[in-house]
Amino acid sequence: MFSFLSRSLVEKLITLFFISIISFSVVMLAPGDPSEIDPMNPKFTKEDIQRLRKAFDLDKPLYIQYYLFYKKLFTNELRSYKDNQPVFTKIIERFFNSLPLFLVGTLLTWCLAFPLGIQAALRRQSFFDRSTTFFSYLFISLPSFFLAYVLIICIVKLFNVPVIGLKTFGREASSLWYLVNDHIWHLMLPSVLGAIGGIAILSRYVRSQMLEVTEQDYVRTALAKGLPQDTVYYKHALRNALLPFITMFGLTLPGMIGGSVIIETIFSWPGMGRLGYEAILARDYPVILSLNFIAACLVLLGTFISDVLYMMVDPRISLTGGKS
Amino acid sequence: MIHNKSANNPPPPAHEDSDLIPQMTGLQNLWRQLRNNPLAMWGMVLLMVFFVLAVAGLLLTCGRNPVMDPEKVRLVDTLKPPLTRANTAVLAPFERPAFGIYFLGTDKLGRDVLARMLQGAHVSLLVGFISVGIAVFVGIILGALAGFYGNYVDSVIMRAVDIMLCFPSFFLILTVVALLPPSIWNIMIVIGLTSWPGIARFVRADFLALRKQDFVVAAEALGLSKMKIMFIHMVPNAITPVLVTATIDVAGAILTESSLSFLGFGVPPPAASWGNILADGKDFIFDAPWLFIASGMAILITVLAFNLFGEGLREAMNPKLRER
Numbered sequence: 001m002f003s004f005l006s007r008s009l010v011e012k013l014i015t016l017f018f019i020s021i022i023s024f025s026v027v028m029l030a031p032g033d034p035s036e037i038d039p040m041n042p043k044f045t046k047e048d049i050q051r052l053r054k055a056f057d058l059d060k061p062l063y064i065q066y067y068l069f070y071k072k073l074f075t076n077e078l079r080s081y082k083d084n085q086p087v088f089t090k091i092i093e094r095f096f097n098s099l100p101l102f103l104v105g106t107l108l109t110w111c112l113a114f115p116l117g118i119q120a121a122l123r124r125q126s127f128f129d130r131s132t133t134f135f136s137y138l139f140i141s142l143p144s145f146f147l148a149y150v151l152i153i154c155i156v157k158l159f160n161v162p163v164i165g166l167k168t169f170g171r172e173a174s175s176l177w178y179l180v181n182d183h184i185w186h187l188m189l190p191s192v193l194g195a196i197g198g199i200a201i202l203s204r205y206v207r208s209q210m211l212e213v214t215e216q217d218y219v220r221t222a223l224a225k226g227l228p229q230d231t232v233y234y235k236h237a238l239r240n241a242l243l244p245f246i247t248m249f250g251l252t253l254p255g256m257i258g259g260s261v262i263i264e265t266i267f268s269w270p271g272m273g274r275l276g277y278e279a280i281l282a283r284d285y286p287v288i289l290s291l292n293f294i295a296a297c298l299v300l301l302g303t304f305i306s307d308v309l310y311m312m313v314d315p316r317i318s319l320t321g322g323k324s
Numbered sequence: 325m326i327h328n329k330s331a332n333n334p335p336p337p338a339h340e341d342s343d344l345i346p347q348m349t350g351l352q353n354l355w356r357q358l359r360n361n362p363l364a365m366w367g368m369v370l371l372m373v374f375f376v377l378a379v380a381g382l383l384l385t386c387g388r389n390p391v392m393d394p395e396k397v398r399l400v401d402t403l404k405p406p407l408t409r410a411n412t413a414v415l416a417p418f419e420r421p422a423f424g425i426y427f428l429g430t431d432k433l434g435r436d437v438l439a440r441m442l443q444g445a446h447v448s449l450l451v452g453f454i455s456v457g458i459a460v461f462v463g464i465i466l467g468a469l470a471g472f473y474g475n476y477v478d479s480v481i482m483r484a485v486d487i488m489l490c491f492p493s494f495f496l497i498l499t500v501v502a503l504l505p506p507s508i509w510n511i512m513i514v515i516g517l518t519s520w521p522g523i524a525r526f527v528r529a530d531f532l533a534l535r536k537q538d539f540v541v542a543a544e545a546l547g548l549s550k551m552k553i554m555f556i557h558m559v560p561n562a563i564t565p566v567l568v569t570a571t572i573d574v575a576g577a578i579l580t581e582s583s584l585s586f587l588g589f590g591v592p593p594p595a596a597s598w599g600n601i602l603a604d605g606k607d608f609i610f611d612a613p614w615l616f617i618a619s620g621m622a623i624l625i626t627v628l629a630f631n632l633f634g635e636g637l638r639e640a641m642n643p644k645l646r647e648r
Contacts, residue, residue, distance in 0.1 A: 018487050026496075030503035134363065137635070141575065141627035143582045143599075146620040149606055257492050262583055276495055277587065280502045288499055295492040 008307060012300045023292040024066050027285055056081060073290060082284045091272065091290060095256075097166065098264070098271030102256045104191035109198035109252075116199070117206025118241075122233060124211065132207075136200035148193050148266045161185045165268045190267045194260065202248070206241070213241040243314055250306030254298040257291055357640030364636020370629035378449045381442030394443040395594045398434035403612045405429050406437075429614045431604060440596040441618060447597040448626070451512055451581045452574040458516025460570050463523025464563075468554050470524065471531025482528070485521040493518050494580070501584060506592040511584060515577050522573075523566055530562035564641060571634035575627040582623055598623045 053059045056079075057068050072078040078087040120129045139147075155163055161182075162168050168182050213219065214237050222232045260273030268274075272291065279287035358364050384392050400414045406429040410420045428437035470481040497514050504510045531554075534540060543553045582599030584590040586606070591597040598619045605615030 015483070015487055015490060018483075019490055022487065023491070023496075026500060027503065030500070031505065137363075137628055137631050138624075141579075141631055142624055143579055143586070143602065143620065145583070145586045145606070146602065146616075146624070149609060149616070153609070254492050257495055261494060261498065262586060265587065273495075277498070280499055283503070292491070292495065292499070295495065296490045299490040299492075 004311075005308070008304060012304060016296060016300060019296045020070060020293060021066070023289060023296075024069065025062070027289055027292075028062060028065065069286070069289065073286075073293065078286050078290065080279075080284050080287050082279070082282045082287075087286050087290050090287065091275065091294065094270060094272045094275045097269065098256055098260060098273070100187060101191050101194065101260065101264075101269065101271060104187060105194040105198070106252055108191060108195035109202060112195075113199045113202035114206055117203035118210050118233075118238065120203065121207045121210035121214065129207075132203065136204055139196050139200040144193060144197065144262055145266055147196070148189075148263065151189060151193065152266075155189060159185075163189045163267070166270060186267075190263050190269055194263050198252075198255075205248070206245070209241045209244060210237065213237045216240075243310075246309045246313060247303075247306045250302035250304075250309070251299070253302040254295050256298065257295045354637075354640050358636055361636045361639065363632045364640070367629045367632030367634075367636060370625060371633055374445070374449075374626050374629065377442065378445040381444075382446040385439055385443040390439075392436060392439035392442065394435060394439040394596050396435060396439075398430070401426070401430050401434040402432055403430060403608060404434075405612075406614050428618050429612065431601075431612070431615055432608060437601070437615060437618060440601055441598070441622060444596040444598040444601055444619070445622070447508070447591060447595055448578050448581065448599065448623075451508065451515075451591070451597065452577045452630075455512040455515035455519070455577045456570050456573045458513060459519040459573065460523055460566060462517065463520035464527050464559060464566065466520070467524035467527025468531055468559060468562075471528040472535060472550070472554050472558070474532075474535075478528070481524070485524055488518070488521040491518070494583070497580065498584065498587065498589065501589045506589070508591045508595065508597075511581060511589075511591065515580055519573060519576070523569060526565050526569060527559075527562050530565070531558060534558050534561055565638075568634055568638045568641065571630055571637065575630035575634070578623065578627055578630075598626075 050059075057065050060068070069078070073087070076086060076088045079085065080087050080090060116132055120132045123129050152163060155161065163186055165186060167179070167186055174182075214233070216237075219232060219237050222236055223229070257272050257276060260269075260271055261277050262273075263269070264271045264274040265277055275287065276291045278284075279291070358368070384390060385394050396419060398410075398415060398419060400411045401408070404426050406427060408426050408429065410424045410426065412420065412424065426436055426438070428441060431437055431440070466481050466484070470478040497518055500514045501511055504514075540553060540558060543557055548557075578598075581590055581597060582602055585597065585599030585603040588603075590599045590603065593600065601615060601619040602623065605612065605619060609616050
């Protein structure tokens with residue numbers, strides 16, 4: 001067990017090293033320079049540009065920039081080009097804004113996708129199966145912002161509640177009941193939108209996985225010897241069908257950054273995805289790179305967690321040998 | 325994964341009543357499976373309609389003097405609802421839309437939405453196909469090399485796949501597209517270069533199985549060059565699952581382009597794509613809902629058709645589901 005974990009950890013660190021190199025070179029080798037962000041400004045003299053380039057290490061060769069960048073990232077000295085704030089503090093602040101969105105979205109996804117997928121598999125070719133299939137394709141195929149605008153208009157017209165942003169501005173003095181309600185309304189729509197695509201995809205996976213398991217001999221045997229159907233399906237079959245989803249659980253972690261750019265932009269939600277979008281617009285390289293790095297760390301952490309979980313749950317996988 | 329091998333071989337010579345020879349060729353079997361799947365058939369019909377529209381759109385809107393000009397600005401006729409007659413009092417005959425009617429209305433610059441939608445059809449299609457084409461090309465080459473040579477070639481390529489899978493893909497695409505100068509080709513290349521890992525994995529898995537097949541061993545014994553064996557003899561046997569994935573990836577690429585357009589980094593004007601018509605339309609959602617609805621529905625239906633057809637193909641080729 002220990003040898004497996006340590007080897008897997010070393011492999012992941014190597015991967016992370018390469019990711020850091022690639023993302024650094026992609027961003028730094030792109031045409032344009034952050035110091036040229038406002039070239040028409042007459043107050044911006046050549047000396048100013050030189051001073052700024054020096055302050056942000058942009059005048060040094062790339063490999064030294066790389067070294068300095070990651071050194072500063074780990075010692076929390078990295079500062080944003082845009083407002084000179086420490087990058088790490090900025091990201092942490094946004095992280096806690098993204099977290100509720102992510103948690104509610106994930107919870108919705110997993111709580112709805114599984115029952116839907118299992119029911120669709122057990123009633124194969126029924127009306128229920130066909131309609132869930134059709135709707136999941138429909139939701140996979142919708143551009144998320146199209147759906148978002150339609151839903152915003154519907155909700156605002158029907159219930160007359162504000163939904164954009166973290167909370168309604170200027171109502172901080174209202175009653176506690178109003179504030180809680182307000183927060184829930186603001187949280188609901190973006191998390192539902194974030195969850196819809198996930199539900200559609202995940203329920204398809206659950207369905208096919210469940211179909212595969214219910215074809216197995218042991219399920220037929222259990223049914224033949226007269227066990228109640230519910231016991232067979234929900235106890236014996238389901239447990240085996242659930243195994244692959246441990247892997248997927250680990251892979252939902254990075255969705256916090258990449259998956260939320262559009263939703264957070266539409267809803268003006270000050271989360272990590274929006275931070276990334278703003279950083280891209282401002283060519284704020286430290287923030288872009290740090291977010292990329294954190295996202296990669298989240299992916300690796302996710303796969304690591306799912307490896308460990310997989311080993312704990314599935315006794316057939318040996319702890320010593322084999323690649324992850 | 326070799327079950328579909330016969331799909332690419334000519335039908336076997338007629339040895340009547342032989343049990344060893346399948347009654348139908350793979351393609352016939354595939355067609356029979358597809359015909360039993362109404363959703364997939366609908367997808368295919370819609371795709372054909374879409375192709376015809378895209379070709380018609382290309383013919384009608386291209387050239388110096390097109391039948392319908394998608395870029396003609398008419399400031400007297402801005403934001404007109406569908407089926408409005410053109411303002412004949414002001415517009416010269418060559419400025420009027422075809423038949424003098426705006427069938428789908430006009431946008432904020434008075435451009436004919438129908439003409440823009442028709443032009444957008446082939447632009448969107450081009451983005452989808454070229455980006456997926458790049459992904460398939462890179463994926464097949466790398467997957468083939470990894471599966472054929474094994475050993476360290478395999479480890480290096482698979483490590484690269486792992487690294488690519490660690491990037492939050494949409495965030496990466498957004499970063500690169502935003503940092504590069506705006507161009508439709510950059511978008512295609514970036515989407516293509518970030519979506520090959522899945523295809524490389526498929527091809528590698530197939531190649532690992534094919535590597536030990538008799539026809540490969542025979543080809544090696546005959547002294548064929550390795551490149552010929554790989555890309556002339558083995559790739560056709562591994563290509564079918566890749567094409568299925570590619571069908572679904574085209575849908576994904578069209579959606580990605582529309583998301584990029586929404587964030588302001590899509591196909592640059594004056595060229596129209598469904599994504600940027602939709603993104604422009606969101607600003608006029610109350611004044612000119614037809615902009616939003618026409619392009620949103622077009623994207624939805626096309627992507628849905630690609631998804632349904634692709635999933636239908638996948639299901640038809642799955643030997644486990646075939647016998648049922």
